[in-house]
Amino acid sequence: xxxxxxxxxxxxxxxxxxxxxxxxxxxxxxxxxxxxxxxxxxxxxxxxxxxxxxxxxxxxxxxxxxxxxxxxxxxxxxxxxxxxxxxxxxxxxxxxxxxxxxxxxxxxxxxxxxxxxxxxxxxxxxxxxxxxxxxxxxxxxxxxxxxxxxxxxxxxxxxxxxxxxxxxxxxxxxxxxxxxxxxxxxxxxxxxxxxxxxxxxxxxxxxxxxxxxxxxxxxxxxxxxxxxxxxxxxxxxxxxxxxxxxxxxxxxxxxxxxxxxxxxxxxxxxxxxxxxxxxxxxxxxxxxxxxxxxxxxxxxxxxxxxxxxxxxxxxxxxxxxxxxxxxxxxxxxxxxxxxxxxxxxxxxxxxxxxxxxxxxxxxxxxxxxxxxxxxxxxxx
Numbered sequence: 243x244x245x246x247x248x249x250x251x252x253x254x255x256x257x258x259x260x261x262x263x264x265x266x267x268x269x270x271x272x273x274x275x276x277x278x279x280x281x282x283x284x285x286x287x288x289x290x291x292x293x294x295x296x297x298x299x300x301x302x303x304x305x306x307x308x309x310x311x312x313x314x315x316x317x318x319x320x321x322x323x324x325x326x327x328x329x330x331x332x333x334x335x336x337x338x339x340x341x342x343x344x345x346x347x348x349x350x351x352x353x354x355x356x357x358x359x360x361x362x363x364x365x366x367x368x369x370x371x372x373x374x375x376x377x378x379x380x381x382x383x384x385x386x387x388x389x390x391x392x393x394x395x396x397x398x399x400x401x402x403x404x405x406x407x408x409x410x411x412x413x414x415x416x417x418x419x420x421x422x423x424x425x426x427x428x429x430x431x432x433x434x435x436x437x438x439x440x441x442x443x444x445x446x447x448x449x450x451x452x453x454x455x456x457x458x459x460x461x462x463x464x465x466x467x468x469x470x471x472x473x474x475x476x477x478x479x480x481x482x483x484x485x486x487x488x489x490x491x492x493x494x495x496x497x498x499x500x501x502x503x504x505x506x507x508x509x510x511x512x513x514x515x516x517x518x519x520x521x522x523x524x525x526x527x528x529x530x531x532x533x534x535x536x537x538x539x540x541x542x543x544x545x546x547x548x549x550x551x552x553x554x555x556x557x558x559x560x561x562x563x564x565x566x567x568x569x570x571x572x573x574x575x576x577x578x579x580x581x582x583x584x585x586x587x588x589x590x591x592x593x594x595x596x597x598x599x600x601x602x603x604x605x606x607x608x609x610x611x612x613x614x615x616x617x618x619x620x621x622x
């Protein structure tokens with residue numbers, strides 16, 4: 243699939259007003275009009291308003307008489323109610339509806355082959371213009387995988403890079419938690435309406451992202467979790483980013499869908515290597531065989547993004563705990579190798595705090611990582 247120019251949208255470069263958004267919502271909600279048909283209509287007529295003013299005969303030449311009849315008819319009561327509810331939702335200063343062609347619509351996303359007609363934004367809209375990298379991986383991640391995701395995300399965010407993920411359990415959640423520690427913050431692309439939270443276990447995290455980061459959806463308000471919507475939203479995760487880092491993935495993982503979409507969009511794909519015996523390393527190894535770039539350090543990602551590692555280092559280091567801060571953690575490591583689960587049971591830390599502490603100790607040369615997700619104190 244090749245990249246295409248964005249579909250012409252609202253006239254000019256002005257931010258869409260309520261009437262414009264109502265037309266976009268009407269087009270998105272028209273029965274029988276899918277994404278491909280909507281893009282074709284926009285290419286032919288230029289804007290939703292022009293589509294609805296075209297008349298039955300003109301529309302029939304483009305989409306046939308049945309769809310022309312639907313588009314020519316007044317919006318249904320259900321569509322009117324959704325339009326009213328959406329406009330009321332967007333009255334909140336922290337909530338926005340962006341139509342394709344709005345100058346605030348992310349330029350990188352607008353140039354993917356199938357850009358969303360509308361984006362529902364909850365939180366910091368300024369993050370959509372930041373340099374961004376996606377971090378994705380298994381929902382059933384290992385403790386080591388979640389620690390790696392949180393540590394990479396925290397370092398990237400400390401360097402001013404926005405971390406994009408999908409708010410799922412496992413790697414996604416760990417990446418969001420790590421990214422919220424830095425100035426780059428985090429964007430969560432969800433497969434439901436932006437007014438809902440799925441999975442429910444991530445509600446507290448979603449509330450933090452809505453306040454400190456940004457939640458993005460292409461689905462109408464109230465859209466429940468539908469399985470087909472989640473693979474489709476992956477193109478937005480990659481489309482908002484200049485690359486995708488896969489941390490852990492099984493051979494048939496949905497994260498590989500995101501990686502494939504990233505490659506089709508011209509984004510770079512990165513993968514962390516793992517043990518040849520680990521099931522959750524098989525997807526990453528498959529990507530590496532297919533040409534993904536093997537990554538071992540954050541600096542490799544920053545260099546690929548053309549963010550200076552030297553310029554970023556003081557920010558990233560400042561975001562990490564000091565050796566003094568990690569005294570208790572070092573003591574709890576004891577003398578024998580220990581895994582993350584055991585450390586989490588001993589300490590009153592969350593996975594993000596633990597991963598940052600271990601990263602600080604590793605950078606100080608005081609611990610080493612061992613196979614099987616274990617760490618061990620180094621004695622000089």
